[in-house]
Amino acid sequence: MMKIRVIVAGASGRMGQEVVKMLVKEENMELVGAISRSQAGKDAGEVVGIGYLGIPFVSSTLEALSKTKANVLVDFTTPEVVKENMELAMQTGVRPVVGTSGLSQKDVASLAKTSKKTGTGAIIAPNFAIGAVLMMVFAQKAAKYLPHVEIIESHHDRKLDAPSGTSLKTAEMINENRAEMRQGHPEEKELIDGARGAYFNGFRIHSVRLPGLVAHQEVLFGGNGQLLTVRHDSFNRESFMPGVKLAVEKVMNLDRLVYGLENILDL
């Protein structure tokens, strides 16, 4: 069996460490490179606590791409570097599987162009937890009948971006099923800036950041005399791994960019 050769960018981070652990367990995948600036030179396995792997961290994506003959680059880094990482990978025929949040719709469109031009498949998934993907799809369906909606996303307090990538993707999906409509009282006033949350085509996204949380979202739909709540909770980062594994497998047969795991699931 040919193993899928995978590099992980952000491999010493919270998600990257989990991906490294997953890759060494999967029989059809092989970790061939790990990128981390802060851990450069150290063995990836020792940093993630699974013993010596013989894969030292390198500090640059270019170095990892040029040394490893990889098939796939899994990226869990930051909004500042993910776009360049994806561009570099696709230019060298390495397929990106990306979880990093913070890419704009314009970025996604430009990356889709590179994917098409180079014929290199790519997957960007704002959330790899299958339950979260279902939550987004259910919310999209509900918006058709209950257009008064607010999103509340809650995350750990080490998160850099707000609103979360998941809430933005949910909002984009809801938008496909809901005409733009400003909610709330037409004369409502914020007594403290931001009290009503971030404005997205007439509805609001609220971001909570607290220690102890991992990744949680509820989408509230209000109707006359009724409330529908669609909620998902990730209690640990293993919850994202079946989605990452599926994406690494599926991307091998793609020649275009797919944005959102719902587009590779049989729903």
Ligand SMILES: NC(=O)C1=CN([C@@H]2O[C@H](COP(=O)(O)OP(=O)(O)OC[C@H]3O[C@@H](n4cnc5c(N)ncnc54)[C@H](OP(=O)(O)O)[C@@H]3O)[C@@H](O)[C@H]2O)C=CC1
């Ligand atoms: N799609 C999904 O299902 C999920 C997505 N995420 C997203 O994944 C991303 C990472 O999350 P998380 O693992 O918690 O974050 P961490 O901060 O734990 O990890 C990010 C890693 O990126 C590396 N990094 C930071 N800045 C740079 C840079 N300028 N150049 C190269 N590498 C850099 C850091 O390593 P070093 O400094 O050593 O290079 C760090 O280990 C976030 O955008 C988050 O929103 C998170 C969970 C699930």
Ligand SMILES: O=C(O)C1=N[C@H](C(=O)O)C[C@H](O)C1
């Ligand atoms: O930073 C995180 O932790 C997460 N980020 C992603 C997001 O921004 O939606 C996915 C998940 O919510 C965890």
